[in-house]
Amino acid sequence: MPVKTYLVTGGAGFIGSNYINYMLKKYGESIRIINLDKLTYAGNLENLKEVETNKNYTFVKGDICDKGLVTKLFRENDIDRVVHFAAESHVDRSIRNPETFVVTNVLGTMVLLNAAKDAWVQADGTFAEGKKFLHVSTDEVYGSLGETGYFYETTPYDPHSPYSASKASSDLLVKSYMDTYGFPANITNCSNNYGPFQFPEKLIPLMIYNALSGKELPVYGDGLNIRDWLYVEDHVKGIDMVQEKGRLFQTYNIGGHNEKTNIEIVHIILDTLQKFLGDGDERKAKINNGLIRFVQDRKGHDRRYAIAPDKIRAEVGWYPETNFEEGIRKTIRWYLDNEEWKDHVLNGEYQKYYDEMYSQK
Ligand code: NAD
Numbered sequence: 346m347p348v349k350t351y352l353v354t355g356g357a358g359f360i361g362s363n364y365i366n367y368m369l370k371k372y373g374e375s376i377r378i379i380n381l382d383k384l385t386y387a388g389n390l391e392n393l394k395e396v397e398t399n400k401n402y403t404f405v406k407g408d409i410c411d412k413g414l415v416t417k418l419f420r421e422n423d424i425d426r427v428v429h430f431a432a433e434s435h436v437d438r439s440i441r442n443p444e445t446f447v448v449t450n451v452l453g454t455m456v457l458l459n460a461a462k463d464a465w466v467q468a469d470g471t472f473a474e475g476k477k478f479l480h481v482s483t484d485e486v487y488g489s490l491g492e493t494g495y496f497y498e499t500t501p502y503d504p505h506s507p508y509s510a511s512k513a514s515s516d517l518l519v520k521s522y523m524d525t526y527g528f529p530a531n532i533t534n535c536s537n538n539y540g541p542f543q544f545p546e547k548l549i550p551l552m553i554y555n556a557l558s559g560k561e562l563p564v565y566g567d568g569l570n571i572r573d574w575l576y577v578e579d580h581v582k583g584i585d586m587v588q589e590k591g592r593l594f595q596t597y598n599i600g601g602h603n604e605k606t607n608i609e610i611v612h613i614i615l616d617t618l619q620k621f622l623g624d625g626d627e628r629k630a631k632i633n634n635g636l637i638r639f640v641q642d643r644k645g646h647d648r649r650y651a652i653a654p655d656k657i658r659a660e661v662g663w664y665p666e667t668n669f670e671e672g673i674r675k676t677i678r679w680y681l682d683n684e685e686w687k688d689h690v691l692n693g694e695y696q697k698y699y700d701e702m703y704s705q706k
C-alpha cells in the first residue's frame with residue numbers, strides 16, 4: 346500500500362499532539378505526517394518528544410496564514426489528507442483580544458482551504474480520489490443549551506464568544522468550499538476535551554496545578570455551567586474514524602454524554618489529588634475545599650453544552666471508550682508524573698496570563 350501523507354496543522358497543541366502521537370503509533374510506516382505549527386504560547390514541541398526522531402514525521406514551524414509557505418508545502422509534498430487543528434482556542438483570551446482569533450481561525454482556514462483546493466483540483470474541476478480535508482471544530486458554535494436538549498448536526502449556529510464566532514465562521518467557509526467547489530471535506534464539532542498536554546489555562550489543568558501549589562481555584566459565576574467532557578484520545582480516534590469511514594461533505598458531532606458542572610469537576614480534582622498524594626507529601630496538606638473561590642463570571646458565559654453523538658455512532662461506529670472517572674484519574678496521574686512538562690510549557694507565560702486574569706477578578 347502506498348504511504349499516505351498527512352498535513353496536520355496545530356500539531357504541537359493539546360489535541361493535535363495527541364492526534365500525531367496516536368496516528369504514528371497506530372499506522373506506523375504506512376503514513377507520513379507533516380506538522381505545520383506556528384508555536385504560539387499554546388504550541389510546544391515537548392508534546393511530541395515521542396515522535397521527534399520518527400522518520401515519518403516532519404515538523405515545519407510556520408503560520409497557516411502564510412500563503413507562500415502553505416502553497417509550497419502542497420507543491421513539494423503529495424498531500425493526501427489535511428487535518429486542521431491550528432487555532433486560537435481559549436475563550437477568555439478571545440474576549441480580551443478577538444483579533445488574532447479572526448486572523449488565525451478564519452483567514453488561516455481560508456488560506457489552507459485555497460491551497461488544498463488548488464493542489465487537489467483536476468482539469469475537469471473534480472477532485473482527485475482519496476484527497477480529504479478534515480476541519481476540527483467545536484460544539485461552542487451551537488451556542489448555549491437550557492436545562493434539556495442536545496446539540497445535533499442540524500442545530501442552528503448561535504456562537505456567543507469571539508472564539509466560537511471565529512470557529513463558526515471557519516466552519517461556514519469549509520461548508521462553502523464543499524458546496525461551491527465540491528471540495529472533499531468533513532467538519533467535526535467536538536465537546537470539551539481533557540487529558541495529557543492541555544495548556545494549563547483551561548479548566549482542568551489549571552485547577553490541578555493551582556491546587557498542587559496551594560493557590561486559589563477561580564470558579565466563574567455560580568460554578569453551575571455545564572460542559573460535556575471527552576477524553577482527548579477518544580476525540581483523536583473519532584477524527585481518524587470520520588476521515589476513514591465517514592461520508593464526505595458531512596458534519597459529525599463528537600461528544601461523550603458526560604455532562605458535569607464546573608464545580609463538580611473542581612471537587613473531583615480535589616478528591617482525586619487527595620487520594621493520589623502520599624501522606625508525607627506537603628502539597629496534600631494544602632489541598633482542601635477552602636481553595637475554591639467564586640469569582641466574577643465570564644462575559645457571555647454559555648450555560649450548558651451537550652452533544653448528541655448519534656450520527657457518528659450510527660455511521661462511523663465511534664463511541665466514547667473512556668468514562669470520566671477513568672479519564673480524569675489518568676489525566677491527573679499524568680500531570681503529577683510530568684511535572685517537568687509544566688516547567689517547559691509555562692515558561693513564564695502562564696504565570697503572566699494568570700496574574701493578569703486573576704487581578705481583574
Ligand atoms: P491549542 O490551543 O492547545 O493548540 C493550538 C495549536 O495551534 C498550537 O500548537 C498553536 O501553536 C497552533 N497555532 C495557533 N495559531 C497558529 C497559526 N496561525 N499557524 C499555525 N499554527 C498555529 O488548541 P487545542 O485545544 O489543541 O484545539 C485544537 C483544535 O480543536 C482547535 O481548532 C479547537 O478549536 C478545536 N477544539 C478544541 C476543543 C478543546 O476542548 N480543547 C474542543 C473542540 C474543538
Ligand code: TYD
Nearest residue numbers: 436537546547548549563564565570572607
Ligand atoms: P474552558 O476550559 O476555558 O473551556 P470552554 O470555555 O471552551 O468551555 O472552561 C470550561 C468551563 O470552566 C467554562 O464554563 C468556564 C469555566 N472556568 C472557570 O470556572 N474557571 C476557570 O479558571 C476557567 C479557565 C474556566
